[in-house]
Amino acid sequence: xxxxxxxxxxxxxxxxxxxxxxxxxxxxxxxxxxxxxxxxxxxxxxxxxxxxxxxxxxxxxxxxxxxxxxxxxxxxxxxxxxxxxxxxxxxxxxxxxxxxxxxxxxxxxxxxxxxxxxxxxxxxxxxxxxxxxxxxxxxxxxxxxxxxxxxxxxxxxxxxxxxxxxxxxxxxxxxxxxxxxxxxxxxxxxxxxxxxxxxxxxxxxxxxxxxxxxxxxxxxxxxxxxxxxxxxxxxxxxxxxxxxxxxxxxxxxxxxxxxxxxxxxxxxxxxxxxxxxxxxxxxxxxxxxxxxxxxxxxxxxxxxxxxxxxxxxxxxxxxxxxxxxxxxxxxxxxxxxxxxxxxxxxxxxxxxxxxxxxxxxxxxxxxxxxxxxxxxxxxxxxxxxxxxxxxxxxxxxxxxxxxxxxxxxxxxxxxxxxxxxxxxxxxxxxxxxxxxxxxxxxxxxxxxxxxxxxxxxxx
Amino acid sequence: xxxxxxxxxxxxxxxxxxxxxxxxxxxxxxxxxxxxxxxxxxxxxxxxxxxxxxxxxxxxxxxxxxxxxxxxxxxxxxxxxxxxxxxxxxxxxxxxxxxxxxxxxxxxxxxxxxxxxxxxxxxxxxxxxxxxxxxxxxxxxxxxxxxxxxxxxxxxxxxxxxxxxxxxxxxxxxxxxxxxxxxxxxxxxxxxxxxxxxxxxxxxxxxxxxxxxxxxxxxxxxxxxxxxxxxxxxxxxxxxxxxxxxxxxxxxxxxxxxxxxxxxxxxxxxxxxxxxxxxxxxxxxxxxxxxxxxxxxxxxxxxxxxxxxxxxxxxxxxxxxxxxxxxxxxxxxxxxxxxxxxxxxxxxxxxxxxxxxxxxxxxxxxxxxxxxxxxxxxxxxxxxxxxxxxxxxxxxxxxxxxxxxxxxxxxxxxxxxxxxxxxxxxxxxxxxxxxxxxxxxxxxxxxxxxxxxxxxxxxxxxxxxxxxxxxxxxxxxxxxxxxxxxxxxxxxxxxxxxxxxxxxxxxxx
Numbered sequence: 001x002x003x004x005x006x007x008x009x010x011x012x013x014x015x016x017x018x019x020x021x022x023x024x025x026x027x028x029x030x031x032x033x034x035x036x037x038x039x040x041x042x043x044x045x046x047x048x049x050x051x052x053x054x055x056x057x058x059x060x061x062x063x064x065x066x067x068x069x070x071x072x073x074x075x076x077x078x079x080x081x082x083x084x085x086x087x088x089x090x091x092x093x094x095x096x097x098x099x100x101x102x103x104x105x106x107x108x109x110x111x112x113x114x115x116x117x118x119x120x121x122x123x124x125x126x127x128x129x130x131x132x133x134x135x136x137x138x139x140x141x142x143x144x145x146x147x148x149x150x151x152x153x154x155x156x157x158x159x160x161x162x163x164x165x166x167x168x169x170x171x172x173x174x175x176x177x178x179x180x181x182x183x184x185x186x187x188x189x190x191x192x193x194x195x196x197x198x199x200x201x202x203x204x205x206x207x208x209x210x211x212x213x214x215x216x217x218x219x220x221x222x223x224x225x226x227x228x229x230x231x232x233x234x235x236x237x238x239x240x241x242x243x244x245x246x247x248x249x250x251x252x253x254x255x256x257x258x259x260x261x262x263x264x265x266x267x268x269x270x271x272x273x274x275x276x277x278x279x280x281x282x283x284x285x286x287x288x289x290x291x292x293x294x295x296x297x298x299x300x301x302x303x304x305x306x307x308x309x310x311x312x313x314x315x316x317x318x319x320x321x322x323x324x325x326x327x328x329x330x331x332x333x334x335x336x337x338x339x340x341x342x343x344x345x346x347x348x349x350x351x352x353x354x355x356x357x358x359x360x361x362x363x364x365x366x367x368x369x370x371x372x373x374x375x376x377x378x379x380x381x382x383x384x385x386x387x388x389x390x391x392x393x394x395x396x397x398x399x400x401x402x403x404x405x406x407x408x409x410x411x412x413x414x415x416x417x418x419x420x421x422x423x424x425x426x427x428x429x430x431x432x433x434x435x436x437x438x439x440x441x442x443x444x445x446x447x448x449x450x451x452x453x454x455x456x457x458x459x
Numbered sequence: 460x461x462x463x464x465x466x467x468x469x470x471x472x473x474x475x476x477x478x479x480x481x482x483x484x485x486x487x488x489x490x491x492x493x494x495x496x497x498x499x500x501x502x503x504x505x506x507x508x509x510x511x512x513x514x515x516x517x518x519x520x521x522x523x524x525x526x527x528x529x530x531x532x533x534x535x536x537x538x539x540x541x542x543x544x545x546x547x548x549x550x551x552x553x554x555x556x557x558x559x560x561x562x563x564x565x566x567x568x569x570x571x572x573x574x575x576x577x578x579x580x581x582x583x584x585x586x587x588x589x590x591x592x593x594x595x596x597x598x599x600x601x602x603x604x605x606x607x608x609x610x611x612x613x614x615x616x617x618x619x620x621x622x623x624x625x626x627x628x629x630x631x632x633x634x635x636x637x638x639x640x641x642x643x644x645x646x647x648x649x650x651x652x653x654x655x656x657x658x659x660x661x662x663x664x665x666x667x668x669x670x671x672x673x674x675x676x677x678x679x680x681x682x683x684x685x686x687x688x689x690x691x692x693x694x695x696x697x698x699x700x701x702x703x704x705x706x707x708x709x710x711x712x713x714x715x716x717x718x719x720x721x722x723x724x725x726x727x728x729x730x731x732x733x734x735x736x737x738x739x740x741x742x743x744x745x746x747x748x749x750x751x752x753x754x755x756x757x758x759x760x761x762x763x764x765x766x767x768x769x770x771x772x773x774x775x776x777x778x779x780x781x782x783x784x785x786x787x788x789x790x791x792x793x794x795x796x797x798x799x800x801x802x803x804x805x806x807x808x809x810x811x812x813x814x815x816x817x818x819x820x821x822x823x824x825x826x827x828x829x830x831x832x833x834x835x836x837x838x839x840x841x842x843x844x845x846x847x848x849x850x851x852x853x854x855x856x857x858x859x860x861x862x863x864x865x866x867x868x869x870x871x872x873x874x875x876x877x878x879x880x881x882x883x884x885x886x887x888x889x890x891x892x893x894x895x896x897x898x899x900x901x902x903x904x905x906x907x908x909x910x911x912x913x914x915x916x917x918x919x920x921x922x923x924x925x926x927x928x929x930x931x932x933x934x935x936x937x938x939x940x941x942x943x944x945x946x947x948x949x950x951x952x953x954x955x956x957x958x959x960x961x962x963x964x965x966x967x968x
Contacts, residue, residue, distance in 0.1 A: 322674070326542045327542040334546065336673070336814065338674065359542075382644065386857060410856075412855065458854060
């Protein structure tokens, strides 16, 4: 409705216009008081003009302020204090101005010193009304004694001391959301001071639901498209950074939105520890956004060490291995021995120091036998193994049954037979076996893997 | 390449001038460097004074030039941003704009609306192209071809793509692509570089620059154009490196005896001669490099060295002599004819086996403004079997697990007929608002259809995917966060997805 839009627009001019009476009235007071000094005696003549402008703008500001108050969401008590003191100020200013006009002076003539004293009341009223207005905008404790005396929670000096909610999530929420969502302003009737506040919620229900991202209204709002109407923080305030959103997500989902819990006590906190360290300025931080966990069907492998000896990678490369870094932290490698004429037989010994980091391995078409591939069993974090077109047998399949993270195995064009397949049945993460150009048939596959629906054998 | 006119200073007459000190001095006083450093230096002074307070307790303020180089190094060092699913991409680009009505987007309700004018409520005032604007009416043209459901996923595919229908359970068909571009050149440029105006690097160049090569003997980015499709032209800037260093440019392999021109030694000139020549050339280039520091010299040297390695690797990989008959049968009879789409598909598979990171095949001729039924039937016949064969071949060799296969054009086609509509002939104009592509392989869900269009095949009703979203998703599958791979050129940072693009998580497995 047009009427509503006009009142919202003009109401928002209140914070702008309200600075005018402040300036004019202070100037009027200054002009009046300064006139006691001989050098400035003449400026008193200008005082009525300043006073009149101050009075007029105060009245306008009151009107606009009333319009703004209709948009709601202000704590009633605070609002009343501000409203009445503001009205009183406007009234006193008008009264004082009237007392300077010749028409009123004919009836009532206030002594000069009393008039000057009245300005004290004006300034005092203005300070009070102004402070209340500030509280309405920024919260009751924005400019208060508690800011001076506030004892900050001691900052943790190591990751072991960090409490997930108190040291990481709460400061973040206070910084980004506290301005509007606390006593005094209470937008959406949502207070975000304490953990209980978040669970209680406001107009739209609880802000946080432990373990449930989709029901957590807070998370939904901060991950909306920034142009969306309901996106938070609104009104041009700085949005949460990607790291902050990721931490929030992890806290709700994986840490069950718990308070009074240490970071290290939560399972899987390794995933966010680098980020938390970076946020709090502790050692062990990186600039990396926490790695996407992919989907929950493939949670990241915690057994992969974060860092490795890069000198070993260089050594392996100089021997002829092609090593591609798939991920930095944790260090994940894709190792290939390219088939080249005149290339010496591959020697896997140089890879042993990197065993835990080898995630993809390609040793295809190199005329390797089972015994030459013995070292592969050491690569415990292997997810994808390509040994196609080598003269390997079922013995090899038996030897790799212990690679618990293996997802894909390529054995096409090898000497394996269906008798070797049962050895792979217990590998929990195995999803694909490539067995083209072997003696294995579809019915063999059906026979062996009938109940494990996870495994697909591609022939 | 810039032309420096100081050559005579380094000639044999003035050999005594050729001291390291002078070279250094010359470098310092080089026009380019002088202008750069002075202006930047003055600028740095100015900016530094503004930030003076900040540096009070901090370190030494860096000059902007140093910042850029350090930042670029940091950007490259951070890659990959997370573990990739794909390590190779093969992009089958159907140039001209294949009609979605005759391929994947089944619109049965159109049959009852034959000849009816396209309602304004559907067109929503979209500006017509110059070609359609002169038509007196926009009659709806249902497809003359039938659709059936295939595979366990019961996906609708037209009768023109029987082989693709056979592998449909491995595909993720996206029906809700959209773009803003209405004509071929800007549209293809938009797909390849992220902007309709030329000058930016292509996807393959970005990938090559960011992730490097897995096979030093072959180019990281190779493109091939089929000889059995033509019409709308293609440009080498579509696989160009834009403002990235030129060594990341795509190399076009031709069909025929010489896939790469001038790669082979001329008659009577053997390998050792060439090696010696290259060695001296390298020395000359290094002198030039130390004198002028032009980064293009380094790129040129890298290309020479790559070319030398390619002399042995390219004939080997491009030779189809060793392939068994079964493979040629799989890809179809065209695959024995070098230069055809089918032959290129087979070569693509061989290149991917050698870990070439980005292979792009272009097949032109999909721009059926008129005579569509006959035209598209022919187009499909030329690509269907080989495309499906490529997917099958990659799958059975296990490569599909970490290779991403992409099929699609630059825009779709209109539901209304361009030109006269008859019961068995019609044309379709360009249509950017919705079109179909498919992806298969590494990290992409298989056997699904994503996105929907309305009954007129005109507007998207569900899950729109913009070209930038597609590019963001492609980079995501390669382990790159599309917002973090940037390069500074002409004063600001660029990235493939411009300032747009969101990864389409719904199609990722």
